[in-house]
Amino acid sequence: MHTTIWKEVDAxxxxxxxxxxTAGRTGNRR
Known part of the structure; x- marks a missing residue:
């Protein structure tokens, strides 16, 4: 299976x- 590749890409x-x-939330809050 390609679990390793998927995991590396998903990470x-x-x-x-x-x-x-997080950046969008922080930017909006700021």
Missing amino acids: PLLAKVRRSL
Whole structure:
């Protein structure tokens, strides 16, 4: 299976989305 590849791609993608959400929330709050 391609679990390793998916995990490697999902990790950075999730981090980017989470970071974007946090940044957007912080920006809106500011």
